[in-house]
Amino acid sequence: MSTDAPRLRPPRHRVDRRAVAWWTTRTLAVTVVLTAVPVVPAVVWEPVRLWFLVAAAAIGGLGLLITVVMPQWRYRVHRWEVTDTAVYTASGWFWQEWRVAPMSRIQTVDTARGPLQRAFGLSSVTVTTASAAGPIEITGLDHEAATEVADQLTDITQATPGDAT
Amino acid sequence: MTSPNEHTPAEPVEPAEAPANPGHEDTPWERLHPLTVWAGAAATGLVLGVGAVVGTVVLLVTGASLWALVPVPATVAFVALFAWIDLLRLRATRYRVTAERMELRSGIISKSYKSIPRERVRSVDVNAQIHLRLFGLCMVTVGTGEKIGSGADQIQLMFISAGQGERLRRDLLNRGPAPAEARDEMPEGTDGTAPDEVELARLSPAWFAYAPATGATVGVGLGAIATLLGINAQTQGSVWRWTSDWLGLPSSQEMASYAASRLLLVLPLSLLGLLVSGVVVLTAVAVETWWNYRLTREADGTVRLRRGLLTSVSLSVEGRRLNGVSFYEPFVLRSVGGACVRAVATGLSGADEKKTSAKSRLSPHMPTGRARSLAAALMREEGSPLDTPLARHPRSALRRRRTRAVFVSLLCAAVAAALMWAHTLAQRAWWEIVHEVEAEIVPVPMAAQTVESAPVWVWGVLAVLFAVLAFWYAQGSYRALGHGVHPRYLVVRRGMAGRDTVALERSAVIGWRISRSPFQRRLGLADVAATTAAGEGMYAAADVGLSQGLAWADEAVPGLLAPFLVHGDGEGAEPGEARP
Numbered sequence: 001m002s003t004d005a006p007r008l009r010p011p012r013h014r015v016d017r018r019a020v021a022w023w024t025t026r027t028l029a030v031t032v033v034l035t036a037v038p039v040v041p042a043v044v045w046e047p048v049r050l051w052f053l054v055a056a057a058a059i060g061g062l063g064l065l066i067t068v069v070m071p072q073w074r075y076r077v078h079r080w081e082v083t084d085t086a087v088y089t090a091s092g093w094f095w096q097e098w099r100v101a102p103m104s105r106i107q108t109v110d111t112a113r114g115p116l117q118r119a120f121g122l123s124s125v126t127v128t129t130a131s132a133a134g135p136i137e138i139t140g141l142d143h144e145a146a147t148e149v150a151d152q153l154t155d156i157t158q159a160t161p162g163d164a165t
Numbered sequence: 166m167t168s169p170n171e172h173t174p175a176e177p178v179e180p181a182e183a184p185a186n187p188g189h190e191d192t193p194w195e196r197l198h199p200l201t202v203w204a205g206a207a208a209t210g211l212v213l214g215v216g217a218v219v220g221t222v223v224l225l226v227t228g229a230s231l232w233a234l235v236p237v238p239a240t241v242a243f244v245a246l247f248a249w250i251d252l253l254r255l256r257a258t259r260y261r262v263t264a265e266r267m268e269l270r271s272g273i274i275s276k277s278y279k280s281i282p283r284e285r286v287r288s289v290d291v292n293a294q295i296h297l298r299l300f301g302l303c304m305v306t307v308g309t310g311e312k313i314g315s316g317a318d319q320i321q322l323m324f325i326s327a328g329q330g331e332r333l334r335r336d337l338l339n340r341g342p343a344p345a346e347a348r349d350e351m352p353e354g355t356d357g358t359a360p361d362e363v364e365l366a367r368l369s370p371a372w373f374a375y376a377p378a379t380g381a382t383v384g385v386g387l388g389a390i391a392t393l394l395g396i397n398a399q400t401q402g403s404v405w406r407w408t409s410d411w412l413g414l415p416s417s418q419e420m421a422s423y424a425a426s427r428l429l430l431v432l433p434l435s436l437l438g439l440l441v442s443g444v445v446v447l448t449a450v451a452v453e454t455w456w457n458y459r460l461t462r463e464a465d466g467t468v469r470l471r472r473g474l475l476t477s478v479s480l481s482v483e484g485r486r487l488n489g490v491s492f493y494e495p496f497v498l499r500s501v502g503g504a505c506v507r508a509v510a511t512g513l514s515g516a517d518e519k520k521t522s523a524k525s526r527l528s529p530h531m532p533t534g535r536a537r538s539l540a541a542a543l544m545r546e547e548g549s550p551l552d553t554p555l556a557r558h559p560r561s562a563l564r565r566r567r568t569r570a571v572f573v574s575l576l577c578a579a580v581a582a583a584l585m586w587a588h589t590l591a592q593r594a595w596w597e598i599v600h601e602v603e604a605e606i607v608p609v610p611m612a613a614q615t616v617e618s619a620p621v622w623v624w625g626v627l628a629v630l631f632a633v634l635a636f637w638y639a640q641g642s643y644r645a646l647g648h649g650v651h652p653r654y655l656v657v658r659r660g661m662a663g664r665d666t667v668a669l670e671r672s673a674v675i676g677w678r679i680s681r682s683p684f685q686r687r688l689g690l691a692d693v694a695a696t697t698a699a700g701e702g703m704y705a706a707a708d709v710g711l712s713q714g715l716a717w718a719d720e721a722v723p724g725l726l727a728p729f730l731v732h733g734d735g736e737g738a739e740p741g742e743a744r745p
Contacts, residue, residue, distance in 0.1 A: 005712035006719060006730040008679065081729075088729050094683055101676035101696075102725055129675050130511075132702025133694070136676075 008098055011081035011088045019078070019140025022120045023071035031063025080138040082149060084156065087127055089136055099136045104160045105129050109153045111146050125149050194259040194270075201255055201324045204300040206248040211296075213240045260322060262336055267307060269320050279320055285309045287486045287512020289334045291479040293327065298477060303330040307337060308512035338467045338483055361464035365542050366528060366535075368458035368472075375503040375530035376451030377444040380496060380662070383436070386443030394606060432615070455529040460539070468508075468543065470527055480524075486511045488673035488699035489654065490540045491525070492551055492666040494533070499664060504536040505529065506543070509669055509700035525700065540668070550654035550668035555647030556717070561688035562646060562708035566639035568684075574632035581628035588621050638662075648706035648717055655695060655721040657706045667704045673697050674722050678705075679714070693718050 035056050042052035073093040081088045086102045106127055113123045123146035127136040141149065217236040224233035250273075258271040268280045288308040297303060302324040309319065325333070379385075456474035463469060466484025471477070489509035498504065506528040513524050528539060541549035599613045642661035649656045654668040676696040685691055685708065693714035694705035706714055719726045 004732040006715045006732055007712060008715065009729055009731045011729070083728060086725060086728070092680075096681050096686070098679040099676065100678075100726055100729065105675035129696065130698035131675055131696035132698075133676075133678055133696040 011079035011090055013080055015075070015078045015080070015138070015140040016122060016142045016145070017075075018120045018122060018142070020071040020075050022117060022122055022140060023074055024067055025120075026116060027063070027067040027070060031060065031067055034063060035060040078140065080141075080149075082152060082156075087136055087153070089138055091137070091139070101127060101129050101136055103153075103156050106153065106157045106160075109150050109157065111150045113143065113146075123147070125153070127153065192261050192263045194261045195325075195329075197255050197258050197322065198302055198324055198326045198329070199255070200300045200302060200326075202248050202251045204296055204302055204324065205251050206244050207300075208296040209247055210240070210244045213244065216240075258322075260320075262333065267320065267337065269322070281307070281309050281320065283337060286337045287483055288510065289337050289481045291330045291334055291481075293330075293477045295475040297324055298327075301327050303327045305330050305333055334479070334481055338481055339465055362469075363462045364459065365462060365468075366458070366460040366531075366539050368455060368529070369531075372455075372529055372531045373448055373451055375498060375501065375532070377447040378498045378501045378503055378530060379447065382443035382447060382497070383439050384443070385446050386439035386441070389442045389446055390439065451529060458529060460527060468527075482508060482510045482513065486699070487543065488697065489667060489669040490527075490543050490550075491700070492536060492540050492668075494664045494666075496662050496664075498530055499533075502533050503530045504533045505531065506536050506540050508543075509667060509697075509704075511699045513700070522701075544654065544668060546651070546653065548651075550651040550656055551666060553649040553651040553654075553656045553668075555649040555656060555658055556713065558643070558646040558648075558706075558708055559688075559690065559710040559713070561690055561710075563639070563643040565684060565688060565690065565708060566643050567636065570632075570635040570639040573635040574628075577628040577631040577635075581624040584624045585621050588624065591617075646706075646708060648709060648714070650717065650721050655717075657704055659705075659707050667700075669695060669697060669699070669704050671721050673699055674725075677718055677722075677726060678703065679711075679718075681711075695721070 038052040038055040038059065042049045042056065045052075070093055074091075077090055077093055077096055079090045084103070086100055087106070089099050091097050091099075107130055108126075108128045110126045110128075111123050112126060117123060117140075121143050122140050123143045124137055124139045125141060125146050127138075129135070138146075138149070217240040220236040221233050224230070224236070253273045254271070257273050257276075258269070260267070260269045262268075262283070264283075266280050266282055267286065268278070270276065270278050286307055286309060290306040290308065291303050292306065293303040303326070304324050305322040307320040307322075322330075322333075453474045453476070455472050457477070458472040459470075461469050461471075462484070463481075468482050468484060468487055470480040470482075487508055487510045491507040491509055492504060493507055494504045505526065507522060507525040508527050510525065527543070528536060531539075537549065537551055540551055544550055596613070596617050599617075603613045638661055642659075645658060645660050645664050647656075647658040650671075651668065653671060655671055655674070656666065656668050658664065658666040674695040674697055678694045678696055679691050680694070681691045689711055690708045691711045691714050692705045692707050693709055694703045695718070696703050706717065709717070715726065715730060719730060
């Protein structure tokens, strides 16, 4: 292909560094719970103890691997950018996704923070358009920064006419 | 019959407690039609009544004469209760259409108030099931394409008179105040073409020949026969015994052994039987669904679909909400030269993808050429967007599909090996059990016998057959891929089992989603999807070369993606960039 083949450039901003800690904690919690599930019958039920312990070890091992690899990988992928005309995000790790939505088509802008995110001082910004493809989410922003982004988005979208469909 | 008016004593219409509507409080609130209660009671009464009468007769015959007094009065009481609740609902429901809004107040216990601006009305669906038609009623569903109140994105009126429904349909989509003459002009849903209507399509009965051309035909036949077998099994086989006595058929054992000795004749015949019953069922369904089919465009651009033999359906979509067309060719239909046309429109979405696509159908199965010209007419374009030349996707997309085919083949080989092993191990006793189970279910048990008498290598042949099929599918699926840009539309095509060519208005694109799996990254591919408010919400050029797809997206919606693109082979190029 010719040299002017277009490529996507990554969005300008990384998410907050603390997001790595948040993703690690979240994955670790899920891993612990999932590993505990086969451990219970292993303790109670003698004859099949070995098999359930093997299952627990497999789940636990895979979970720990993901816990170590995924957050760093995600941190390298997750990025966001808000221009005067559009929102642009990159997310995912194994499966990756880039989203673009023009300001004129944005319906609502929300910030949300779960208890775990709050513990790390983080917030997510959710940008909804009229499409059934789902909203655009910027996760793992510093709380202050998230509020700022949401305000900025709200201001720009309000200044843009149209019924967003 | 008492006058229906007795059931709806004039109640003073209290002023709306909900958001005031300055200047339009004089628009009177309207009610549902009083015959609603009678129609509902008649329908339930008929269904339950037949059951009650049959129940009474059965109880009388079996000698439980005291119990025989129960079914009929119980049914009457139930229907009365049902009618009473319906009456309460009817009294509690009011609607009106003002110059700006459509409002609905309803609810017996918890009151609800829904109000949507008229400019948000995307589609109006006027639907009359058979029992409603007898009473001259219809159900109106107003779609908005967004959530109002709790959950639903539509307002439903159950039921109003057919004339009122037609008036409402015109008013809501015509915008502006209701023209006075329309109120008298259309007393009932007439069938004559209004002078300002353009007819886009009308049913040709020959099209019903395409109706059974689906991959499910044999399956539907199997379903129909399975239902019959189920009834037979429920009655411990008495239905079959009765039928075979009546027809003077030989006993099951004789028939089974006769059939087993002529398997080569019996197998194709039973397949043919399945096919024929599937064809009958599907044709009947198509006739019910598409009888009286007409697709018209009204003077204001609204596209109107009318169809239905027993349940009559009239669906109107505002012209500028029809953002595109999907030209759909499922495999079997495609191979007999047929296709159908579906709408890509805002305000037609159902609860899930399946309902959305069922609601979006704008044509029955019809000849490909006719479907193409219908799609072109719907998009009002000189050169049909469907004729836009489509760009091929990179060869690596084919490689990806072939890899999948390899995995399918390996799986088939493994399963076949396991089955061969099981087949050689299977004992006499094991087959006895299978035969017994089968004899319980099927009057003429043969399937297990066929399997038993088949040589072991059959499994291997089947596995090879499946593998060949998988590679053929991969090839077809690759050749279906394509994307292109028309001056007003973007076009994507994909699918082997169900080939779908979608033309979407470029102005209706409300964003892009580029996604890449690890395999796609390795091969330099991506799914580049346009998101939209219409139809399924997202239409993708699947497995397109990354830069090819980005260039396409940039051309289709200039300016949106451009700020985020870099050109040339500068630093930061991703590994696995699309190669020539």
